[in-house]
Amino acid sequence: MITVEHLTKRYGSHRAVDDVSFRCEPGTVTGFLGPNGAGKSTTMRMVCGLTPPTSGGATVAGLPYRQLANPGREVGVLLDASAQHAGRTGREVLTVAARTMGVDRREVAAKLDLVGLGTAAAKRRVRAYSLGMRQRLGLALALLGDPRVLILDEPANGLDPEGIVWMRGLLRDFADRGGTVLLSSHLLREVEAVADRLVVIGNGRVVAQGGKDELLADAGTLVRARDRGALRVALDRAGLDAAKVTDGLLVPAAAEAVGQAAADAGVALTELRPAGSAGLEQLFLTLTSDASTGKDLR
CATH class of the missing domain: 3.30.70 (Alpha-Beta Plaits)
Incomplete structure (x- = not known):
């Protein structure tokens, strides 16, 4: 489970994130939606202990991220597909991570195969990877420790339509087996296709949250x-x-x-x-055009 309670982040007089609260339950995919600059990435970085909050807090599996004994075994994170050692091969990236987390090295090949990076791709250096290949490698890294929680920021960037469908199935299967997924994406239709719940953020504040069907019922x-x-x-x-x-x-x-x-x-x-999808599109545009009016369907 992911629990976010009253998270706030100020940079001087600017509130990048303003009193954000929501929960992501096991067995569900939560779509985290908002326009560029709304505060999505900052919120996710605070959940993962990379950015200290001004106030409020967040827990994963009942603990703040930094207090998890072996975070990679509890939560898989993909916040920036480019944040990988460009001089290492894909296999080397996962091998180093496996050693760090104490994961059986046989999992390296298994996860590379799972994300569609075959033997030839695994031997190439990351600097030669396309953005889509880096996304796949980042997903393999997030899944390497067999975590119960996934936190993914724009994981479909750079993927072709076939890759997006593949990712949708992977995330749906992960949640159906009891996992918890927090997914940020600007691809509204893909979020609608896989998400159970939606959290919409605008100008740093949550402007709507609830079950997908609830939010779209009045669309x-x-x-x-x-x-x-x-x-x-x-x-x-x-x-x-x-x-x-x-x-x-x-x-x-x-x-x-x-x-x-x-x-x-x-x-x-x-x-x-x-x-349907048009309803989500219009809901998104309406809610994020003026964040002064909130809607909560929890």
Whole structure:
């Protein structure tokens, strides 16, 4: 379990993180969302003992990170895929870590295989790795000690679509076996595909948190028509607000009401469904555009 209680970090008069609290339970993936500069990375660094908080605290498996006897056996961390010794091979990076943690060296080959870095890749020096390969190596390092907790900051950066799907499955399997995952990412649809809970942060403060389904339950209906202008007029006549999103119009109303408004106006629809990913996109944009209003669905 990860417990974050009233974490605050000030740099002079600037509050990078302001009274942040949340919990990540075993068996779940928690998506940690927010725009650039919102305080996600600073929060994760404080959880991992890399940045001292101004006030508040965080524990992993019941203890502050720095008090864990062998942290790598309790929590796997990937905060910066580039923070690896560029002159070592991938195998050497894991071998040194295995010795440090007291892990059987046979786990090195097993974890390299798990993340898709074969014999040839394992023998290459890290400086020759692509960003995607470094992400895979970082995941292998995080998993090396068979931890119960994973803390990952933007782990999908540099991965191709196949790699992103692979990572989604890996994290889902880890959680389904009782592990705890805290995942920061700007890829909203990928977070939605794997996360059980969401924590949204803006301007250093938590602006929403709760179960994914809870947060998206009121997101509304996604609707599309060949004639978007006619659809918008029909919705206006019915007193239904609509926001333009990537996939069409997002209406904060039940699908039945939206469909009836279109039918009454004779507008043929090409799509009518619960908002889903578009709902998360709009929820994210709405919440993080003004962090002064919080929403807590714990």
